[in-house]
Amino acid sequence: MDESGASGLPRTGGGDSGPPSEQDAAVTPADPERTDSTKPADSPRPTDTARPTDTAKPTDTAKPTDSPQPKARTERPGTSGAAGPEQAPAPVRAAASSDKGDAGSDDVKGSGTAQEKQEKKAPGGGLLMGRIFGVPIYVAPSWFLVAALITWVFGGQLDRVLPELGGARYLVALFFAVAFYASVLVHELAHTVAALRYKLPVRKIQLQFFGGVSEIEKESETPGREFVLAFVGPLLSLVLAGVFYAGMQAVEPGTVPGVLIAGLMISNLIVAAFNLLPGLPLDGGRMLRAVVWKITGKPMSGTVAAAWVGRALAVSVLIGLPLLTQSGALGAEATDSVGMDTVTDALLAAILAAIIWTGAGNSLRMARLRERLPELRARTLTRRAVPVESATPLSEALRRANDAGARALVVVNGHGDPVAVVREAAIVGVPEHRRPWVAVSGLAQDLTEGMKVSAELSGEELLDTLRATPATEYLVVEDTGEIYGVLSTSDVERAFVKAMDRSG
Structure with a gap:
């Protein structure tokens, strides 16, 4: 994990690709401007790599963190005799964030049981x-x-x-x-x-x-x-x-x-x-x-x-x-x-x-x-992403990400359209010596409509959107449909906790 506390993709070698990300050091309402896009080497995607400005070099020790779940719900009137405490709006619950199964195996692909996990972990209240x-x-x-x-x-x-x-x-x-x-x-x-x-x-x-x-x-x-x-x-x-x-x-x-x-x-x-x-x-x-x-x-x-x-x-x-x-x-x-x-x-x-x-x-x-x-804005919290085809070896995908200063991988089809997001937790679970033999498709979660979020979302609207479709990563897109990057649940939760600390 880098000094800012942000997670990232494992490094595969090469020189520095840039300073550590400051995207979770502060959550600001300012809209970061897009910098010139960087096309990864030998990328099959015909378009430029989408990248938010808050990029960082991947680190070796980065792992997804299971942030404590702040309570999500607003407790409202309706108390008889005495009222219960109000609760904070809930950030999206991380789904399948602890998956670290064998690389390339079927059990690490997708998160079809994400909703079931969420329901099992939801507080019953008595x-x-x-x-x-x-x-x-x-x-x-x-x-x-x-x-x-x-x-x-x-x-x-x-x-x-x-x-x-x-x-x-x-x-x-x-x-x-x-x-x-x-x-x-x-x-x-x-x-x-x-x-x-x-x-x-x-x-x-x-x-x-x-x-x-x-x-x-x-x-x-x-x-x-x-x-x-x-x-x-x-x-x-x-x-x-x-x-x-x-x-x-x-x-x-x-x-x-x-x-x-x-x-x-x-x-x-x-x-x-x-x-x-x-x-x-x-x-x-x-x-x-x-x-x-x-x-x-x-x-x-x-x-x-x-x-x-x-x-x-x-x-x-x-x-x-x-x-x-x-x-x-x-x-x-x-x-x-x-x-x-x-x-x-x-x-x-x-x-x-x-x-x-x-x-x-x-x-x-x-x-x-x-x-x-x-201040919680999808555009501010999004990680730069590198597009790769499904058959691309993990080691090659990570090399491209390092070269581009990116911290996420998006699987695209032959036409360059995004079809899946590679899960950070699954990448961490793959030993380095196996990465040349593992295709990124085995570590990816197929994109559903709910996993594509607008870069313009912010505040409770952003939290509600993520909570509606629990996942660990989301594809962030512009209004035109262009890929902006990947939003990680752990980044949103860290920013949410910091907002709570400042409001106390």
């Missing part, structure tokens, strides 16, 4: 419970802890209200916990339906500690849509509270159905009220963000305002909730002593405050990251 509207529903392990806590607390309350239940009160309390999270799921489904209505893809719904999260992959295009998307969750919780209130009129007070329905009505009111608090990452924070965005015309201004309100809200919860409980303002008896209930209230306040503070900070960080995402 226990898969099913799908609604095509969106998977997961239950996080933390949910079981909270469900047990709700069962224990509510069971204790039932012992005072319905002492005749005995031990069966815990079964009733467990039913209440499940019904409560069913209400949370309905809350999340409201966000999901609104997102799908606006053609925003939803990755999953997850029920977790203190509520749920709907993972919506893209930002709303307008502040009006952002407001609606955030508001529908609390609105549906209020509707559920009204339904349960109507149900209370039809049952006998002081009975098991009466107590359950009353509990569900109150809990949905609490969910709605809590989520309407005007601070990120809560739904009310999303609504505030939309309002400030509408007034200023800048989504970043809305995010900054809602995030700082969220942090202030976290401090208020940390200090105010225990004080309100101890003073009796929430319905309990006021007390001057420090007992188990006071400690429990303080712990609950600390957990809620930590969740809100962390979510607000992550929302702000992700907004700053999105401001830097346009």
